[in-house]
Amino acid sequence: MDRIIATELTKTFQLKPGQTVRVDGIDTNAITVLNGLDLTIRRGEFITLVGPSGSGKSVFLDIVGGLTQATSGAAYIDGERIVKPDPRMAYVFQQYALFPWRTALENVEYALEVRGVSKAERRQKARHFLSLFGLGGFEDRYPSQLSGGMQQRVAIARSLTTDPEVLLMDEPFAALDAQTRDILQSELLRIWERIGCTVIFVTHSIDEAVFLADRVVAMTARPGIVKEIIDIDLPRPRDTEIRNTPEFAELRGRVWNVLRDEVQKAQKDWALASATAH
Numbered sequence: 001m002d003r004i005i006a007t008e009l010t011k012t013f014q015l016k017p018g019q020t021v022r023v024d025g026i027d028t029n030a031i032t033v034l035n036g037l038d039l040t041i042r043r044g045e046f047i048t049l050v051g052p053s054g055s056g057k058s059v060f061l062d063i064v065g066g067l068t069q070a071t072s073g074a075a076y077i078d079g080e081r082i083v084k085p086d087p088r089m090a091y092v093f094q095q096y097a098l099f100p101w102r103t104a105l106e107n108v109e110y111a112l113e114v115r116g117v118s119k120a121e122r123r124q125k126a127r128h129f130l131s132l133f134g135l136g137g138f139e140d141r142y143p144s145q146l147s148g149g150m151q152q153r154v155a156i157a158r159s160l161t162t163d164p165e166v167l168l169m170d171e172p173f174a175a176l177d178a179q180t181r182d183i184l185q186s187e188l189l190r191i192w193e194r195i196g197c198t199v200i201f202v203t204h205s206i207d208e209a210v211f212l213a214d215r216v217v218a219m220t221a222r223p224g225i226v227k228e229i230i231d232i233d234l235p236r237p238r239d240t241e242i243r244n245t246p247e248f249a250e251l252r253g254r255v256w257n258v259l260r261d262e263v264q265k266a267q268k269d270w271a272l273a274s275a276t277a278h
């Protein structure tokens with residue numbers, strides 16, 4: 001069963017008067033970021049999205065999350081057109097985005113508080129999700145008293161309290177050190193296997209993309225469309241050891257092959273743009 005459908009999504013940003021960008025050798029006042037993106041995501045699927053910087057991955061998540069409107073085309077959740085943030089979805093950003101004046105527990109409670117859930121119920125739910133992430137003893141700590149990895153666990157716990165059907169994650173582990181990142185990937189998989197929500201996870205890391213996903217969606221350089229979808233048929237549950245298998249190496253190589261040309265294309269565009277800017 002399909003959960004999210006994007007059909008022919010385009011997004012063009014109009015720049016301020018006087019501002020221009022050079023596209024294919026021509027100066028223009030508008031920048032097309034997505035150029036007819038089609039993608040269907042099944043219920044409960046774990047999708048990772050990779051592509052060169054600037055290929056429109058964050059813009060795509062923003063459209064699916066109802067934070068911005070497509071210029072043309074549309075995105076749907078369960079057949080309903082997405083026009084504003086939907087309570088069935090939750091968003092996790094790269095920055096931890098916690099309130100510094102609230103404790104870990106109060107941060108996790110926040111999304112429920114906004115929805116008017118009673119204090120007792122939100123306390124209980126927040127404790128449950130913190131403990132899922134091994135943060136049982138840390139409820140009363142403030143963000144500044146937690147490591148980066150712990151802060152991001154709190155942010156993910158907060159996004160899960162509302163029982164989202166779709167979790168949108170924009171490079172949530174990009175700021176973490178490699179070891180913490182590995183651990184959080186495994187924790188996320190373990191919790192996702194329990195919850196079974198649909199995940200759309202943007203990442204720069206091919207290794208992370210393969211480790212997590214049911215399918216890796218590779219985007220072209222801007223203007224972005226889906227270039228190829230790679231099925232990740234590795235068994236689940238997965239643990240970090242799977243990275244040492246030949247099957248994993250083969251899939252990583254396949255994703256990299258698909259991306260290489262696009263990354264080079266994006267770099268050429270930047271070189272051209274900066275050469276003409278000077």
Ligand SMILES: Nc1ncnc2c1ncn2[C@@H]1O[C@H](COP(=O)(O)OP(=O)(O)O)[C@@H](O)[C@H]1O
Pocket residue numbers: 013014031033051052053054055056057058059060222
């Ligand atoms: N509000 C905006 N106004 C103008 N350009 C934007 C705006 N938001 C994003 N862009 C441009 O859209 C392109 C794609 O952005 P983004 O989706 O953030 O890429 P990424 O794939 O790296 O996440 C970038 O070149 C960025 O400069």
Ligand SMILES: [Mg+2]
Pocket residue numbers: 057058059
């Ligand atoms: Mg981005």
